[in-house]
Amino acid sequence: MKLTILGCHSATPRDNARPTAQILEMKGHLFLIDCGEGTQMALRKNRIKFARIKHIFISHLHGDHVYGLIGLISTFCLLSRDSELTIYGPKGIKELILIQLKLAKVYTAFDLRFRESVENIPQLLLEDDSLTVTTIPLEHRVFTHGFLFQEKPGDRRLDIVACEEYGVDQAYYRKVKQGHDVTLDNGEVIANEELTMDGDKPKSYAFCSDTVYKEDIVPQITGVTALYHESTFLKAHENLCDRTKHSTAEQAATIALKAKVGTLILGHYSSRYGDYELFRSEAREVFENSELAMDGKVFEFSNPKL
Structure with missing residues (x-):
């Protein structure tokens, strides 16, 4: 299981701070998770082949998580893509993309499919012989869900x-x-x-995008190999969380501790902070195995035994 951080900052893109986007490589799949502005440039910079992306997961419709998607789809068209592409996201993602394609008179030569979610309960989005992908209900200013990627048990x-x-x-x-x-x-x-x-322990990855502290997700993500949880603020600005529906590094670490995850990855930092090490320090006071997402950083997870 390999995770490449394409972008991990909140709000507006900056020279060296891209908004949220990640590539998860798992069981032969290459999943794109969220698609903020500049995602396709980050894909090129990290030498990730566009053609291998067949499933894109969008957590919610705020611009810093989705405004790179229409550009990426347009590039797929220019590259004469012919393989199917499925986009998973909240209700409205299909309308958002199709209206832009229509007004720009862009036509896809490939099969473009959408799987929209409307219920705030876990929903199975994708399943094959080797893995499943399920939504994680979150709470933000608009309808939002994260995603739980789980390997199925392999051979003994x-x-x-x-x-x-x-x-x-x-x-x-x-x-x-x-x-x-x-x-x-x-x-x-x-x-x-x-x-x-016993064979290799199945690996799992939970992506928890923008959300307030939401303890009821703990049972669903308990024991995951890695958890990405937004940490927009430090504890000193916790008073902003209720209004903006975001979390602090300490709150993300508390979720990781309660869920007994393997590794916590922090991200979605507010631009008000200049020193990201403050996020790791705050989180590690609660959960020791806390790491920072940084643009271009790669996390690789080996096969722990049962």
């Missing part, structure tokens, strides 16, 4: 010594890894647990 690991001792033919190894028991020639049934060991 063969205990070669045990297989040889029981005389299991190699032709059955694949089925054994998939969890099947084995029946020997003499009719004896060998339980799968005798022949295998």
Whole structure:
């Protein structure tokens, strides 16, 4: 699982501070999460192939999370894209994009699909053989949800010594890894647990975009490998959170602590602050494994064992 931060700042884009956008690489997929202004430039800078992006997830319709999307779609058209593209987001995302394409007389040669969400409850958006993507209900000034990306359990690991001792033919190894028991020639049934060991622990990533402190998301994201949680303000400006519907670094860390996540990644910093290390310091007083999102930063997560 690999996460590339394309942008992680709030409000307006600046020379060295792009608004929110991320690329999550997981089980062969390349997911684009939010698409603030300048996203396609950041994609080029980080040498990410446009053609590999087949699913785009938009958390809400504020400009610093979506204004780069029409430009990216237009570029897809100019590059003669022909593969399907699905955009997931709140109700209104389809109208927002299609009206711009219509007025600009831009026509897509590829199949452009939309999956809009209207309910403030977790909804399954995408599922294949290897992973699922589900919405995380959040609370902001407009309808907003985050996204939970979860790998499905993979194959178990063969205990070669045990297989040889029981005389299991190699032709059955694949089925054994998939969890099947084995029946020997003499009719004896060998339980799968005798022949295998736990495989890699499935990884997961929770993206919690703009939101107030919302403790009721904890059960849904408990135990995730990594959590991105907005931290627009420091504790000194916590009084602004209710009005703007944002969170502090301390509040993000409190969510991470309660959810027992592996790593907390902070982002969406207000431009009022010049020293981002203040966010990490504040968060680490509550949750030690807190890291800063920075434009261009890459996080890679290995395969922990069960």
